Amino acid sequence: MRIGEPLTVSSLPIYQPFREGLLSDSSDIELVSAPLDELCARMLSGDLDASPISIIDYVRYQDRFDLLPGVSISSWGRSGSTLLCCRGPLASIEAIAVPEEFNWSHWSQWGSCLARWLLKSMYGTEPAVVMTDGELSELLLRYNAVLISGQAAFNVEEQSSDTIILDLGDAWWQATQTPLVHIVWAVSKQVGDEDFERVSELMGRAKERMEGCLPTAIQVGAEMAKVPPRQVDGYFRLCNFDLTPAHLKGIELLTQYLGQAAIK
Template identity: 30%
Template sequence: MNPRARLGDISFLNCAPIRWGLADSGAVHDVDMVSAPPEQLSALLLSGDLDISPISVVRYLRHAEELCLLPGIAIGSDGPVGSCHIVSRDPLEALDGRVVALSAASRSTTLLARMLLEDAVGVRPEYRTLRQDVDTMLRTARAAVVIGDDALRVRAAAPAGLTVHDTGAMWRSWTGLPMVFAVWAVRRDFARERPETVREVGAALVDAVARARAHPARVAAAAARGGRARALGEPVLLDYFRTLDYSLGERQLAAVQEFSARAAARGETVSPLPARIPVHGG
């Protein structure tokens, strides 16, 4: 008997609907789930300690030869995302030569923020990568790039003197495309050895999204009972979960291609993705 697939789970609120859906269907009992921040999950997947996992789009682009995508599922937005921000004491146009703190917890959003600041806004800040803590970051910087639950809390109640710039909204305004922050990927060796398992896990994840979409109030209520999310309250979480886009259709794949081309032009990846992105079963 094959062992159960080892499945990554981002330990932020952006994956709370998927966790809820997997529990609702019972599929959570068919996998060994590992919850961790996105950078840790990416490292575990690439080291072979996970079989399937959400992974930042930047990490995927840098290791596309080792991975293929699960069809139909990602984490993104078609406009504001709510949890990936540039928070600034100054107008973005005034950040030329100023210090911008980048979150050590992020690859995709920090690269996206640099693209937006340098290529869309037209400034050249000085960057420092720091542990994500908004107050600490802004002690030595005029702006900070923050992601996840911390960013969601800043959005819900921005501290005095700070302006919150949603990177999903900025990317949409700049390119006309949705933004894909993370994708679900499977190691190619695992996909070759256990294709049916990969199909089953992929189907369970897509089903989990559909279940969560059908019961948004229940998902928000469940999330609001957990840890620091309690302070946000159900209305904020309900709005956030409705904002997130978990699809990976033609527009999202076009957005990944666009991001890939811009990243490659900056030397952040070796080369742009091929015209046909490797998708499991595709």
């Protein structure tokens, strides 16, 4: 079976048991490493049997995949990876700048949709989203909000006394009392019941063995993100890898609030 492995820091803890050979009966599993957007494209083309995909892609294509139970990458409150950096009151935001380095990836699409919904629900505002270039400090002089997501969020610090850093995971929790789901595992509908159960069982055992692999995952993550290991350690402490009824409720709300039209 071919299973996707995203090139993201957040996925390192759950894949490290595979890398360290701790899942003894996984020799027939081929891990295919690629960016998260590419993994979704490969799932759609039938090249992969199962893979993590971003929640925004799951909302788009949920009729094409089955959802693997018990596993996600999510956060109960602060996410540490999807931040809205604001200059001045949140209610006065007219435009959200998205640095072009993100190339309108799943993180920037997801973050901008979520930020606009949260601001609309809290303040009734509907800011525009602008793709632009520049460093955070420069962009905050031109716009009153900048979206920073993914590994780039690890190095964000307050730019000045009037800069507000809104973690969208925390804002989502305050608004819905549900975890914010970032990534889920999708399984091709062509996969039979026996193989579906096998993937589910393997990912369950990988979760059980994550704790012992964290030191290595932290070191690898620090090299990927080019940050000190303590920052990756702190980020992993915010990550949750479950998929409980509360997570499913969060996905239901995301689907309802963001909607297919908002993410085309």
